[in-house]
Amino acid sequence: MNKINIAAEKFARLIEQQLERVAKMNEDTAFLDYAALPEIRIGTVGGDGIGPAITAQAQRVLEFLLADEVKCGKVKFVEIKGLTIENRVEKNQAIPDDVLAELKTCHVILKGPTTTPQAGDPWPNIESANVAMRKALDLFANVRPVRVPEAGIDWTFFRENTEGAYAVGSQGVEVDENLAIDFTVTTTEGSKRIIRSAFEYARQNKKTLVTAVTKANVIKTTDGKFLRCFHEIARDYPGIHTDEWYIDIMTAKLIDKKRRGHFQVLVMPNLYGDILTDEAAEFQGGVGTAGSANIGKRYAMFEAIHGSAPRMVKEGRDIYADPSSMMRAAIMLLNHMGYEAQGARFETALDICTLTARKHVLTGRSDGATNAEFADYVMETIQKL
Ligand code: IPM
Ligand code: MG
Numbered sequence: 001m002n003k004i005n006i007a008a009e010k011f012a013r014l015i016e017q018q019l020e021r022v023a024k025m026n027e028d029t030a031f032l033d034y035a036a037l038p039e040i041r042i043g044t045v046g047g048d049g050i051g052p053a054i055t056a057q058a059q060r061v062l063e064f065l066l067a068d069e070v071k072c073g074k075v076k077f078v079e080i081k082g083l084t085i086e087n088r089v090e091k092n093q094a095i096p097d098d099v100l101a102e103l104k105t106c107h108v109i110l111k112g113p114t115t116t117p118q119a120g121d122p123w124p125n126i127e128s129a130n131v132a133m134r135k136a137l138d139l140f141a142n143v144r145p146v147r148v149p150e151a152g153i154d155w156t157f158f159r160e161n162t163e164g165a166y167a168v169g170s171q172g173v174e175v176d177e178n179l180a181i182d183f184t185v186t187t188t189e190g191s192k193r194i195i196r197s198a199f200e201y202a203r204q205n206k207k208t209l210v211t212a213v214t215k216a217n218v219i220k221t222t223d224g225k226f227l228r229c230f231h232e233i234a235r236d237y238p239g240i241h242t243d244e245w246y247i248d249i250m251t252a253k254l255i256d257k258k259r260r261g262h263f264q265v266l267v268m269p270n271l272y273g274d275i276l277t278d279e280a281a282e283f284q285g286g287v288g289t290a291g292s293a294n295i296g297k298r299y300a301m302f303e304a305i306h307g308s309a310p311r312m313v314k315e316g317r318d319i320y321a322d323p324s325s326m327m328r329a330a331i332m333l334l335n336h337m338g339y340e341a342q343g344a345r346f347e348t349a350l351d352i353c354t355l356t357a358r359k360h361v362l363t364g365r366s367d368g369a370t371n372a373e374f375a376d377y378v379m380e381t382i383q384k385l
Pocket of ligand 2: 305
């Protein structure tokens with residue numbers, strides 16, 4: 001068989017897989033009702049590098065806030081081991097089957113960062129655990145808030161989380177030594193469900209503007225579809241203004257002091273969301289300060305937006321790693337489960353600890369607080385509220 005036929009067959013299989021996914025997505029309509037559950041299971045996953053250290057501290061504050069619920073059996077914490085780079089390499093799976101089965105027994109998941117292998121690493125180039133989990137649990141909405149009140153910044157990014165360049169990112173085709181082709185995937189329902197989530201959020205939170213970010217002038221077929229879906233959904237929300245930007249100029253507008261305060265809710269395909277949210281988080285103090293919610297209809301997972309920082313562990317500095325990204329994630333987890341009062345107390349305390357009082361500051365090194373000291377400080381602050 002010649003190389004064109006081999007590549008064409010691979011492409012045909014990808015299309016089959018994606019058509020199956022579309023059929024499943026169209027069947028799956030109802031969101032889980034947390035209030036109706038007899039017990040909410042919170043899975044905790046430490047991950048790699050600094051992950052276990054910072055996740056444990058966010059979990060301590062969650063356990064403190066949910067002590068009554070745990071005591072009466074309404075909430076249960078479940079520790080899930082085995083989502084480590086060593087175990088994933090040993091099983092040669094992005095998420096080993098037994099770990100995925102355990103994740104699926106939970107309703108919400110607090111997940112530390114995991115190592116993502118790339119070409120040239122000592123690890124085999126297996127798919128990222130984040131990306132695999134988002135797809136396996138169909139966590140289609142990646143919600144990433146960034147707030148800098150003194151700079152007039154209050155942005156909420158809705159990053160599509162299961163499609164675009166990530167959908168088959170580990171299944172590109174190396175046609176021969178001179179030609180490599182990757183694919184980007186956009187579906188109608190996949191676009192509509194993330195865009196609808198952004199508009200619903202805007203409506204519920206009295207936001208007046210939803211911005212679409214694409215590169216539809218060049219990536220015409222897939223981004224073009226995303227933008228058409230955006231205009232169609234927007235018609236259901238006549239009270240909300242819309243605008244649209246291309247990703248390149250959007251990255252510039254986020255640093256334009258005159259313009260940036262005007263953005264409120266932003267919705268975009270996967271890769272643009274990945275890039276833009278790192279840039280956005282920098283205004284707030286860097287990726288170490290930013291949490292992220294990965295929301296699907298049946299499951300939801302909450303994590304930091306940064307990686308596992310293996311260098312900090314190598315240098316023995318994981319106890320000094322900033323846990324506030326995981327704490328921001330934990331706040332979103334509480335809100336998502338319907339525990340908004342606890343979420344608000346946690347958020348107020350964390351704002352005091354990181355923005356205003358700042359009695360224990362993390363520097364990432366031994367001249368700053370440890371993450372355990374910082375978590376103690378957050379809990380003391382909650383008690384004083
Ligand atoms: C993120 C991360 C991941 C992504 C990596 C670790 C695969 O950068 O959550 O933004 O690209 O989505
Ligand atoms: Mg990223």
